[in-house]
Amino acid sequence: MSHKLLKGKDVAKPIREDIKQRVAALGEQGWIPSLASIEVGDNPAAKLYIRNQRRTAEKLNIIFEERQYPENITTDELVAVISAMNVDPRITGIILQRPLPDHIDLGVIQTAITAPKDVEGMHPANIGKVVYDDYVLGPCTSLASVECLKSTGMQLRGLEVVVVGHSEIVGKPLGLHLMGELATVTVCHHGTRNLATHTRRADAVFVAVGKPGLITGNMIKPGAAVIDIGINQVEVENEAGELVSKTVGDVDFESVHEIAGWITPVPGGVGPVTLSILMRNTVAAVEAQKLAYESRMLAGD
Ligand code: NAP
Numbered sequence: 001m002s003h004k005l006l007k008g009k010d011v012a013k014p015i016r017e018d019i020k021q022r023v024a025a026l027g028e029q030g031w032i033p034s035l036a037s038i039e040v041g042d043n044p045a046a047k048l049y050i051r052n053q054r055r056t057a058e059k060l061n062i063i064f065e066e067r068q069y070p071e072n073i074t075t076d077e078l079v080a081v082i083s084a085m086n087v088d089p090r091i092t093g094i095i096l097q098r099p100l101p102d103h104i105d106l107g108v109i110q111t112a113i114t115a116p117k118d119v120e121g122m123h124p125a126n127i128g129k130v131v132y133d134d135y136v137l138g139p140c141t142s143l144a145s146v147e148c149l150k151s152t153g154m155q156l157r158g159l160e161v162v163v164v165g166h167s168e169i170v171g172k173p174l175g176l177h178l179m180g181e182l183a184t185v186t187v188c189h190h191g192t193r194n195l196a197t198h199t200r201r202a203d204a205v206f207v208a209v210g211k212p213g214l215i216t217g218n219m220i221k222p223g224a225a226v227i228d229i230g231i232n233q234v235e236v237e238n239e240a241g242e243l244v245s246k247t248v249g250d251v252d253f254e255s256v257h258e259i260a261g262w263i264t265p266v267p268g269g270v271g272p273v274t275l276s277i278l279m280r281n282t283v284a285a286v287e288a289q290k291l292a293y294e295s296r297m298l299a300g301d
Pocket of ligand 1: 189
Protein backbone atom coordinates (compact mmCIF):
# COMPACT_ATOMS: atom_id res chain seq x y z
CA MET A 1 0.00 0.00 0.00
CA SER A 2 1.52 3.31 -0.92
CA HIS A 3 0.46 5.95 1.54
CA LYS A 4 -0.67 9.49 0.78
CA LEU A 5 0.98 12.12 2.94
CA LEU A 6 -1.49 14.45 4.66
CA LYS A 7 0.55 17.65 4.74
CA GLY A 8 -0.67 20.22 7.23
CA LYS A 9 -0.07 23.16 4.91
CA ASP A 10 -2.41 21.66 2.28
CA VAL A 11 -5.14 20.98 4.86
CA ALA A 12 -4.69 24.49 6.31
CA LYS A 13 -4.83 26.36 2.96
CA PRO A 14 -8.65 26.57 2.56
CA ILE A 15 -9.00 27.36 6.29
CA ARG A 16 -6.62 30.32 5.93
CA GLU A 17 -8.42 31.56 2.79
CA ASP A 18 -11.70 31.52 4.74
CA ILE A 19 -10.05 33.41 7.65
CA LYS A 20 -8.72 36.15 5.32
CA GLN A 21 -12.20 36.77 3.93
CA ARG A 22 -13.79 36.86 7.37
CA VAL A 23 -11.11 39.24 8.72
CA ALA A 24 -11.68 41.55 5.74
CA ALA A 25 -15.47 41.51 6.30
CA LEU A 26 -15.00 42.34 10.00
CA GLY A 27 -12.53 45.11 9.13
CA GLU A 28 -15.09 46.79 6.86
CA GLN A 29 -17.31 47.12 9.94
CA GLY A 30 -14.52 48.40 12.17
CA TRP A 31 -13.78 45.16 14.04
CA ILE A 32 -10.15 44.03 14.21
CA PRO A 33 -9.16 40.66 15.72
CA SER A 34 -6.42 41.13 18.29
CA LEU A 35 -4.66 38.33 20.16
CA ALA A 36 -2.83 38.70 23.47
CA SER A 37 -0.24 36.00 24.17
CA ILE A 38 0.62 35.32 27.83
CA GLU A 39 4.05 33.83 28.45
CA VAL A 40 5.37 33.05 31.92
CA GLY A 41 9.13 32.72 32.33
CA ASP A 42 11.49 32.10 29.46
CA ASN A 43 10.95 28.79 27.68
CA PRO A 44 12.57 28.06 24.27
CA ALA A 45 9.68 25.77 23.19
CA ALA A 46 7.11 28.48 24.03
CA LYS A 47 9.25 31.04 22.13
CA LEU A 48 9.09 28.90 18.98
CA TYR A 49 5.30 28.56 19.23
CA ILE A 50 4.93 32.30 19.84
CA ARG A 51 7.08 33.14 16.80
CA ASN A 52 4.95 30.88 14.59
CA GLN A 53 1.73 32.30 16.03
CA ARG A 54 2.86 35.87 15.44
CA ARG A 55 3.94 35.14 11.86
CA THR A 56 0.65 33.39 11.05
CA ALA A 57 -1.49 36.05 12.74
CA GLU A 58 0.25 38.88 10.90
CA LYS A 59 -0.20 37.15 7.52
CA LEU A 60 -3.91 37.01 8.27
CA ASN A 61 -4.14 40.67 9.42
CA ILE A 62 -4.71 39.67 13.05
CA ILE A 63 -2.97 41.86 15.64
CA PHE A 64 -0.62 39.82 17.88
CA GLU A 65 0.55 41.26 21.18
CA GLU A 66 3.15 39.45 23.31
CA ARG A 67 3.08 39.82 27.09
CA GLN A 68 5.76 38.14 29.17
CA TYR A 69 5.61 37.73 32.95
CA PRO A 70 8.33 36.66 35.40
CA GLU A 71 8.77 32.98 36.30
CA ASN A 72 7.87 33.71 39.94
CA ILE A 73 4.48 35.33 39.22
CA THR A 74 1.80 33.78 41.48
CA THR A 75 -1.48 32.23 40.34
CA ASP A 76 -3.39 35.14 41.92
CA GLU A 77 -1.23 37.74 40.14
CA LEU A 78 -1.74 35.98 36.84
CA VAL A 79 -5.50 35.84 37.42
CA ALA A 80 -5.41 39.63 37.97
CA VAL A 81 -3.52 40.13 34.68
CA ILE A 82 -6.09 37.99 32.84
CA SER A 83 -9.04 39.77 34.50
CA ALA A 84 -7.74 43.07 33.11
CA MET A 85 -7.45 41.53 29.62
CA ASN A 86 -10.96 40.10 29.88
CA VAL A 87 -12.43 43.62 30.08
CA ASP A 88 -9.98 45.32 27.69
CA PRO A 89 -11.94 45.97 24.46
CA ARG A 90 -8.68 46.14 22.44
CA ILE A 91 -8.05 42.45 23.16
CA THR A 92 -10.45 40.03 21.47
CA GLY A 93 -8.63 36.75 22.16
CA ILE A 94 -6.22 35.41 24.80
CA ILE A 95 -3.66 32.60 24.40
CA LEU A 96 -1.94 31.04 27.38
CA GLN A 97 1.48 29.75 26.32
CA ARG A 98 2.62 26.43 27.79
CA PRO A 99 4.48 25.10 29.64
CA LEU A 100 3.64 27.08 32.78
CA PRO A 101 5.83 26.83 35.91
CA ASP A 102 4.74 24.02 38.29
CA HIS A 103 3.55 26.42 41.01
CA ILE A 104 0.87 27.91 38.72
CA ASP A 105 -2.55 26.27 39.01
CA LEU A 106 -3.42 25.63 35.35
CA GLY A 107 -7.08 24.81 36.10
CA VAL A 108 -7.57 28.18 37.80
CA ILE A 109 -5.85 30.08 35.00
CA GLN A 110 -7.75 28.34 32.22
CA THR A 111 -11.05 29.20 33.88
CA ALA A 112 -9.91 32.80 34.50
CA ILE A 113 -9.85 33.56 30.76
CA THR A 114 -13.39 34.67 29.95
CA ALA A 115 -15.10 32.13 27.66
CA PRO A 116 -15.78 34.60 24.78
CA LYS A 117 -12.01 35.38 24.54
CA ASP A 118 -10.84 31.78 25.08
CA VAL A 119 -9.59 31.18 21.53
CA GLU A 120 -7.89 27.91 22.52
CA GLY A 121 -11.32 26.53 23.40
CA MET A 122 -10.16 25.28 26.80
CA HIS A 123 -12.57 27.07 29.17
CA PRO A 124 -14.98 24.56 30.78
CA ALA A 125 -17.91 26.50 29.27
CA ASN A 126 -16.45 26.11 25.77
CA ILE A 127 -15.49 22.44 26.27
CA GLY A 128 -18.99 21.85 27.69
CA LYS A 129 -20.58 23.17 24.51
CA VAL A 130 -18.67 20.53 22.53
CA VAL A 131 -20.73 17.90 24.38
CA TYR A 132 -23.87 19.54 22.93
CA ASP A 133 -22.20 19.82 19.50
CA ASP A 134 -23.10 23.52 19.65
CA TYR A 135 -19.84 25.41 20.13
CA VAL A 136 -18.26 28.60 18.79
CA LEU A 137 -14.75 28.06 20.22
CA GLY A 138 -13.74 24.36 20.16
CA PRO A 139 -10.38 22.93 21.30
CA CYS A 140 -7.91 23.62 18.47
CA THR A 141 -5.92 20.38 18.21
CA SER A 142 -9.01 18.23 18.28
CA LEU A 143 -10.69 20.26 15.52
CA ALA A 144 -7.45 20.31 13.49
CA SER A 145 -7.20 16.51 13.67
CA VAL A 146 -10.76 16.13 12.38
CA GLU A 147 -9.94 18.52 9.49
CA CYS A 148 -6.97 16.27 8.60
CA LEU A 149 -9.23 13.23 8.41
CA LYS A 150 -11.90 15.09 6.41
CA SER A 151 -9.27 16.13 3.86
CA THR A 152 -8.89 12.43 2.85
CA GLY A 153 -12.43 12.57 1.47
CA MET A 154 -13.44 9.65 3.73
CA GLN A 155 -17.10 9.64 4.75
CA LEU A 156 -17.05 10.08 8.55
CA ARG A 157 -20.60 8.83 9.12
CA GLY A 158 -20.34 5.22 10.30
CA LEU A 159 -16.53 5.19 10.06
CA GLU A 160 -14.74 2.96 12.61
CA VAL A 161 -12.43 5.37 14.41
CA VAL A 162 -10.01 4.74 17.26
CA VAL A 163 -8.61 7.59 19.36
CA VAL A 164 -5.53 6.70 21.43
CA GLY A 165 -5.19 9.02 24.45
CA HIS A 166 -8.00 10.58 26.51
CA SER A 167 -6.55 13.86 27.77
CA GLU A 168 -8.87 16.80 28.44
CA ILE A 169 -7.21 18.93 25.77
CA VAL A 170 -7.02 16.41 22.92
CA GLY A 171 -8.40 12.86 23.25
CA LYS A 172 -11.70 13.54 25.05
CA PRO A 173 -12.89 16.47 22.88
CA LEU A 174 -11.71 14.59 19.79
CA GLY A 175 -13.95 11.64 20.72
CA LEU A 176 -16.86 14.07 21.06
CA HIS A 177 -16.15 15.86 17.77
CA LEU A 178 -16.00 12.52 15.95
CA MET A 179 -19.27 11.39 17.53
CA GLY A 180 -20.74 14.68 16.32
CA GLU A 181 -19.76 13.54 12.80
CA LEU A 182 -21.57 10.21 13.45
CA ALA A 183 -18.36 8.15 13.38
CA THR A 184 -18.28 5.01 15.56
CA VAL A 185 -15.68 5.95 18.15
CA THR A 186 -13.50 3.89 20.49
CA VAL A 187 -11.25 5.80 22.90
CA CYS A 188 -8.18 3.93 24.19
CA HIS A 189 -5.98 4.89 27.12
CA HIS A 190 -3.76 3.57 29.87
CA GLY A 191 -6.46 1.12 31.02
CA THR A 192 -7.03 -0.37 27.55
CA ARG A 193 -6.09 -4.09 27.66
CA ASN A 194 -4.91 -4.75 24.12
CA LEU A 195 -4.39 -1.56 22.14
CA ALA A 196 -3.55 -3.34 18.86
CA THR A 197 -6.88 -5.25 18.74
CA HIS A 198 -8.63 -1.88 18.62
CA THR A 199 -6.31 0.00 16.27
CA ARG A 200 -6.19 -2.94 13.80
CA ARG A 201 -9.90 -2.80 13.05
CA ALA A 202 -10.05 0.99 12.65
CA ASP A 203 -10.58 2.85 9.35
CA ALA A 204 -8.94 5.84 11.02
CA VAL A 205 -6.59 6.02 14.00
CA PHE A 206 -5.82 9.23 15.93
CA VAL A 207 -2.88 9.11 18.33
CA ALA A 208 -2.35 11.72 21.09
CA VAL A 209 -0.21 10.18 23.81
CA GLY A 210 3.32 11.59 23.81
CA LYS A 211 5.17 8.25 23.35
CA PRO A 212 7.37 7.95 20.27
CA GLY A 213 6.93 4.67 18.35
CA LEU A 214 3.75 3.66 20.24
CA ILE A 215 1.92 2.76 17.03
CA THR A 216 3.67 0.42 14.59
CA GLY A 217 2.75 -0.94 11.14
CA ASN A 218 1.43 -4.26 12.52
CA MET A 219 -1.19 -2.32 14.53
CA ILE A 220 -2.79 -0.69 11.48
CA LYS A 221 -5.39 -1.97 9.02
CA PRO A 222 -4.20 -1.69 5.39
CA GLY A 223 -5.49 1.54 3.86
CA ALA A 224 -6.44 3.20 7.16
CA ALA A 225 -5.88 6.90 7.81
CA VAL A 226 -3.39 7.59 10.60
CA ILE A 227 -3.47 11.02 12.24
CA ASP A 228 -0.41 11.46 14.43
CA ILE A 229 -0.96 14.23 17.00
CA GLY A 230 2.05 13.44 19.22
CA ILE A 231 5.02 15.79 19.39
CA ASN A 232 8.17 14.34 20.97
CA GLN A 233 11.84 15.24 21.00
CA VAL A 234 14.18 12.25 20.56
CA GLU A 235 17.95 12.00 20.13
CA VAL A 236 19.17 10.45 16.90
CA GLU A 237 22.61 10.00 15.37
CA ASN A 238 23.36 12.21 12.36
CA GLU A 239 25.65 11.26 9.44
CA ALA A 240 28.69 12.45 11.41
CA GLY A 241 27.79 10.12 14.29
CA GLU A 242 26.74 12.99 16.59
CA LEU A 243 23.59 12.89 18.71
CA VAL A 244 21.08 15.50 17.56
CA SER A 245 17.54 16.28 18.64
CA LYS A 246 14.70 15.35 16.27
CA THR A 247 10.94 15.99 16.46
CA VAL A 248 8.82 12.85 15.98
CA GLY A 249 5.21 11.85 16.61
CA ASP A 250 3.74 8.85 18.43
CA VAL A 251 3.59 6.80 15.24
CA ASP A 252 6.52 4.79 13.90
CA PHE A 253 6.43 6.43 10.46
CA GLU A 254 8.77 3.92 8.80
CA SER A 255 6.60 0.87 9.46
CA VAL A 256 3.18 2.58 9.38
CA HIS A 257 3.53 4.40 6.05
CA GLU A 258 3.91 1.03 4.30
CA ILE A 259 0.46 -0.05 5.51
CA ALA A 260 -1.60 3.12 5.94
CA GLY A 261 -3.63 4.74 3.17
CA TRP A 262 -3.01 8.21 4.60
CA ILE A 263 -0.63 9.47 7.25
CA THR A 264 0.19 12.88 8.76
CA PRO A 265 3.94 13.63 9.06
CA VAL A 266 5.49 15.04 12.25
CA PRO A 267 6.48 17.84 12.02
CA GLY A 268 4.32 19.39 9.29
CA GLY A 269 1.06 17.49 9.86
CA VAL A 270 -1.49 18.31 12.54
CA GLY A 271 0.65 21.19 13.96
CA PRO A 272 0.15 23.76 11.16
CA VAL A 273 -3.57 22.92 11.01
CA THR A 274 -3.87 23.50 14.78
CA LEU A 275 -2.34 26.95 14.30
CA SER A 276 -4.89 27.73 11.58
CA ILE A 277 -7.77 26.60 13.80
CA LEU A 278 -6.44 28.89 16.55
CA MET A 279 -6.67 31.79 14.08
CA ARG A 280 -10.13 30.65 12.91
CA ASN A 281 -11.27 30.62 16.54
CA THR A 282 -9.83 34.13 16.94
CA VAL A 283 -12.05 35.34 14.10
CA ALA A 284 -15.07 33.38 15.39
CA ALA A 285 -14.57 35.00 18.80
CA VAL A 286 -14.70 38.52 17.28
CA GLU A 287 -17.76 37.63 15.20
CA ALA A 288 -19.53 36.44 18.37
CA GLN A 289 -18.41 39.53 20.34
CA LYS A 290 -19.73 41.75 17.54
CA LEU A 291 -23.11 39.97 17.58
CA ALA A 292 -23.33 40.27 21.36
CA TYR A 293 -22.48 44.00 21.13
CA GLU A 294 -25.12 44.57 18.46
CA SER A 295 -27.75 42.75 20.56
CA ARG A 296 -26.89 44.94 23.55
CA MET A 297 -27.21 48.07 21.38
CA LEU A 298 -30.58 46.94 20.08
CA ALA A 299 -31.75 46.28 23.62
CA GLY A 300 -30.57 49.78 24.54
CA ASP A 301 -28.09 48.59 27.19
P1 NAP B 1 -1.33 14.06 28.04
O1 NAP B 1 -2.20 15.02 28.74
O2 NAP B 1 -0.06 13.58 28.65
O3 NAP B 1 -2.23 12.81 27.69
C1 NAP B 1 -1.69 11.61 27.17
C2 NAP B 1 -2.79 10.59 27.06
O4 NAP B 1 -2.26 9.36 26.61
C3 NAP B 1 -3.45 10.31 28.41
O5 NAP B 1 -4.85 10.26 28.16
C4 NAP B 1 -2.92 8.93 28.79
O6 NAP B 1 -3.83 8.16 29.51
C5 NAP B 1 -2.74 8.28 27.43
N1 NAP B 1 -1.78 7.19 27.47
C6 NAP B 1 -0.62 7.10 28.14
N2 NAP B 1 0.00 5.95 27.85
C7 NAP B 1 -0.80 5.28 27.00
C8 NAP B 1 -0.69 4.04 26.35
N3 NAP B 1 0.36 3.25 26.51
N4 NAP B 1 -1.69 3.66 25.51
C9 NAP B 1 -2.76 4.45 25.31
N5 NAP B 1 -2.91 5.67 25.89
C10 NAP B 1 -1.94 6.08 26.74
O7 NAP B 1 -0.92 14.62 26.60
P2 NAP B 1 -1.73 15.59 25.58
O8 NAP B 1 -1.66 16.97 26.05
O9 NAP B 1 -3.03 14.97 25.21
O10 NAP B 1 -0.76 15.48 24.33
C11 NAP B 1 -0.50 14.22 23.70
C12 NAP B 1 0.55 14.41 22.65
O11 NAP B 1 0.05 15.31 21.67
C13 NAP B 1 1.86 15.02 23.17
O12 NAP B 1 2.93 14.47 22.45
C14 NAP B 1 1.70 16.50 22.84
O13 NAP B 1 2.95 17.13 22.66
C15 NAP B 1 0.95 16.41 21.54
N6 NAP B 1 0.15 17.61 21.22
C16 NAP B 1 0.18 18.01 19.93
C17 NAP B 1 -0.55 19.12 19.54
C18 NAP B 1 -0.53 19.51 18.08
O14 NAP B 1 -1.01 20.60 17.72
N7 NAP B 1 -0.03 18.66 17.17
C19 NAP B 1 -1.30 19.82 20.46
C20 NAP B 1 -1.37 19.35 21.79
C21 NAP B 1 -0.64 18.22 22.14
P3 NAP B 1 -3.83 8.18 31.13
O15 NAP B 1 -4.25 9.58 31.49
O16 NAP B 1 -4.85 7.16 31.46
O17 NAP B 1 -2.45 7.87 31.53
